[in-house]
Amino acid sequence: MGVSGAGKTTLMDVLAGRKTCGYTEGTITISGYPKKQETFARIAGYCEQTDIHSPYVTVYESLQYSAWLRLPPEVDNSTKKMFVEEVMELVELTPLKGALVGLPGVDGLSTEQRKRLTIAVELVANPSIIFMDEPTSGLDARAAAIVMRTVRNTVDTGIRTVVCTIHQPSIDIFDAFDELILLKSGGEEIYVGPLGHQSSDLIEYFEIKDGYNPATWMLDVTSKGQEEALGVKFAEVSKKSELYRKNKESIEAISKPIPGSQDLQFATQYSQSFFTQCIACLWKQHWSCWRNTNYSAIRILFAIFTGLPFGTIFWNVGPVRGTKQNLFDSMGSMYAGVIFLGIQSASSVQPVVGVERTVFYRERAAGMYSAIPYAIGQVLIELPYGFIQTILYGVIVYAMLGFEWTAAKFFWYIFFIYFTLLYVTFYGMMTVAVTPNHNIAAVFSTFFYGLWNLFSGFIIPRIPVWWKWCYYTCPISWTLYGLLGSQFGDIEEKLETGETVAQFIKSYFE
Known part of the structure; x- marks a missing residue:
C-alpha cells in the first residue's frame, strides 16, 4: 500500500518481471538463487488491473485454455478438467461456466465477474505465487468483498502466496491480508511486517486510536503534510525500529540457498510443445x-x-x-x-x-x-x-x-x-x-x-x-x-x- 506515486505497481511489476520500460538495477533471488524470468513465469501468476480476456470464448473455455498451455504435459486431460472445475468452484464461477466473456462495458460478464475470471485464469496454472494489481479497483463495496473472498479462498488453500497492491480498502478487505508493505512517495519503506489479528500489530506500531480504519489512519498520518506537521519522518523511524532489524535478519537468512537445495529449472521454456x-x-x-x-x-x-x-x-x-x-x-x-x-x-x-x-x-x-x-x-x-x-x-x-x-x-x-x-x-x-x-x-x-x-x-x-x-x-x-x-x-x-x-x-x- 501507499499514496499515489509511491511505486506500488512499479515494485510489483519489477518483482513479477512485467516491467518493460525504464532501467532496473539490483538483484532478485528465489530461495537464494538468482531469478530467471523464463523460469519464474512458469511458477508465477499475474492479475492485471485491467481484465483482459478473449470476448468470444466462454468462462470454462478460458480456464481450459489456460490450463492446457500452462500445466505440465505430464498432467492428463481428465486431471486438467477436474482441476479447472475445482478452481471454478473456488472462485464461485461454476454458475457462469457456459457464459461468454464478452466485451467490457458492452455485454457478457460484469466487472466483478471478470475480475474473478482473471484470478481463475491464473489459478488454473497452479502457480506458487500470484501478483494482483489492485484487484478491487473499479468495484463497488459488495463486488470488492466478493473478489477479496476469492483472493482469501486462494490463500487458504495453503499452497501459494498472493501479493496485492491495493488502494484505500475497507476494514473488512484490509483484515483479509496477513502482511503489509507500506510505502511513502519515492518508494521508501514505512512499515514492513505482519498485520496481526484485526490489524493489532499495525495498530500498536502506529498508535492508532480506537474506532479508526487502520488503513485510512496510516495513509493519513504518513502523508507528507502530516509528517511536516508532526516533525517526523516515518521512513527514518522505520529504519531504526526493531521490526526493521528483524526483517534484515530474515532477508539475510533466506537469501542464501538451503544446503542440498537446487535452483528451480525446467527442461523447456514453455510447458507445451x-x-x-x-x-x-x-x-x-x-x-x-x-x-x-x-x-x-x-x-x-x-x-x-x-x-x-x-x-x-x-x-x-x-x-x-x-x-x-x-x-x-x-x-x-x-x-x-x-x-x-x-x-x-x-x-x-x-x-x-x-x-x-x-x-x-x-x-x-x-x-x-x-x-x-x-x-x-x-x-x-x-x-x-x-x-x-x-x-x-x-x-x-x-x-x-x-x-x-x-x-x-x-x-x-x-x-x-x-x-x-x-x-x-x-x-x-x-x-x-x-x-x-x-x-x-x-x-x-x-x-x-x-x-x-x-x-x-x-x-x-x-x-x-x-x-x-x-x-x-x-x-x-x-x-x-x-x-x-x-x-x-x-x-x-x-x-x-x-x-x-x-x-x-x-x-x-x-
Whole structure:
C-alpha cells in the first residue's frame, strides 16, 4: 500500500518481471538463487488491473485454455478438467461456466465477474505465487468483498502466496491480508511486517486510536503534510525500529540457498510443445472468429453484395473482346473486385486482431506460448474465411461476366482471387501488429492502398521508367496480370489494331 506515486505497481511489476520500460538495477533471488524470468513465469501468476480476456470464448473455455498451455504435459486431460472445475468452484464461477466473456462495458460478464475470471485464469496454472494489481479497483463495496473472498479462498488453500497492491480498502478487505508493505512517495519503506489479528500489530506500531480504519489512519498520518506537521519522518523511524532489524535478519537468512537445495529449472521454456501451442492457439482463434457473428456476417455478406452489383455493372463483358477497350472493361471488373473485396477484408479483420492483440500480450508474458504459434493460428483461421468469400464472389461474378466455363480458367480465376484476398487480409493484420492500435492501423493501411492503386497498372497504364520498380513490387499488378492472362492469354482473336488478344496482354504487362 501507499499514496499515489509511491511505486506500488512499479515494485510489483519489477518483482513479477512485467516491467518493460525504464532501467532496473539490483538483484532478485528465489530461495537464494538468482531469478530467471523464463523460469519464474512458469511458477508465477499475474492479475492485471485491467481484465483482459478473449470476448468470444466462454468462462470454462478460458480456464481450459489456460490450463492446457500452462500445466505440465505430464498432467492428463481428465486431471486438467477436474482441476479447472475445482478452481471454478473456488472462485464461485461454476454458475457462469457456459457464459461468454464478452466485451467490457458492452455485454457478457460484469466487472466483478471478470475480475474473478482473471484470478481463475491464473489459478488454473497452479502457480506458487500470484501478483494482483489492485484487484478491487473499479468495484463497488459488495463486488470488492466478493473478489477479496476469492483472493482469501486462494490463500487458504495453503499452497501459494498472493501479493496485492491495493488502494484505500475497507476494514473488512484490509483484515483479509496477513502482511503489509507500506510505502511513502519515492518508494521508501514505512512499515514492513505482519498485520496481526484485526490489524493489532499495525495498530500498536502506529498508535492508532480506537474506532479508526487502520488503513485510512496510516495513509493519513504518513502523508507528507502530516509528517511536516508532526516533525517526523516515518521512513527514518522505520529504519531504526526493531521490526526493521528483524526483517534484515530474515532477508539475510533466506537469501542464501538451503544446503542440498537446487535452483528451480525446467527442461523447456514453455510447458507445451510447439505443435501443442499451435493447436491451442488455433482452437481459441476458431472460437474467437466464428462466434463473432458481426465479423463473420460482414466478411461473407460483403462478398455477395459486392459480386451482384459488379456482375450487373460489367454484365457479359467476358465474351466481348474485339477492341482494346473491351479488354480494359474486363480488366476494370477484375481491378474493382480485387480492390473492393480485398480492402474490405483487411479493414474488417483489423478490429478483431486489435482486441486479440491485448490478450496476446498478457498470455505471452505468462509464458503460455511463443509468438509464432499465435501467428500461425491467426493465419490458418483466415483461410476458410477467404475461401468462402472467394467461392461466393467468384461464382457470381464469373457467371455474370460471361467468362469461359473451362476448368482451367475457372480454377485460375478462383486461385488469384483467393490468394489476393489472403495477402490483403494478412497485410491488414500486419498493420495492427506494427502500430499502437487498430485505429492507427486503419490510417496507416490507406497509404499502401493508395500506392497499390497507383502502381497496379490499371489507373496509370504507363509510368516513368524510374517508377517502374514500384509496379513490379505492387501485389495488385501481379494479381491483375494473373487474372487477365489466365482468361485471355490464349486468345488468338485479332483486335482492331491487328495484333491478337494474347499479344496485347503480353505487351501491356511487360
